[in-house]
Amino acid sequence: MSLLEQINADMKSAMKAKEKDKLQAIRSAKTALTLEMTKTGASEIEDAAAVKIIQKLVKQRKDAADTYKGGGREDLAEKELLEMSFLEVYLPAQMSDEELTAAVQKIIADTGASSMKEMGKVMGMATKQLAGKADGKAVADKVKALLS
Known part of the structure; x- marks a missing residue:
C-alpha cells in the first residue's frame, strides 16, 4: 500500500x-x-x-x-x-542518537574528513544517506561535534 x-x-x-x-x-x-x-x-x-x-x-x-x-x-x-x-505516523522511524553518531562517524571515515573545513563534503554524503531517517539539523550538529 x-x-x-x-x-x-x-x-x-x-x-x-x-x-x-x-x-x-x-x-x-x-x-x-x-x-x-x-x-x-x-x-x-x-x-x-x-x-x-x-x-x-x-x-x-x-x-x-x-x-x-x-x-x-x-x-x-x-x-x-x-x-x-x-x-x-507517516514518516519512517527516526534514528536514535547512538545510531546517528555511528552513521556520521562512518561517513567521516569514508570521506577521510579530519577538520571543519571538510564539513561540506561530509554533510553532502550524510544528507543523501540519512534522508528521512534523521533531522537535518541533528545531522549537522552531530557532524560539527565530531569534526571539531
Whole structure:
C-alpha cells in the first residue's frame, strides 16, 4: 500500500470516527501531496517524495508551535503539536542518537574528513544517506561535534 493510499484510508476512518483534529492534519497532508502531483503532472506520487513533503509539514507544525509558545499561546501550540503527532505516523522511524553518531562517524571515515573545513563534503554524503531517517539539523550538529 502506498503512502497516499494509507493517507486516504486513514482520512476515511477519521471521518467515520469524527476525529476533527486528526482529519484536519490528514487533509493537509493529502492536499500537499495532491498539489505536488498536479505540479509534476503525475497520477501517482512516489513514497520517497511523499515522505519529504510530510517531513516539511511536520517541520512547519513544529516551527509554528515554537512561535506560539514564544508568544504565550499554549492553546495554539498544543493544537500544532497534536497535528504534528498525527503526521509523524507517516514518516519512517527516526534514528536514535547512538545510531546517528555511528552513521556520521562512518561517513567521516569514508570521506577521510579530519577538520571543519571538510564539513561540506561530509554533510553532502550524510544528507543523501540519512534522508528521512534523521533531522537535518541533528545531522549537522552531530557532524560539527565530531569534526571539531
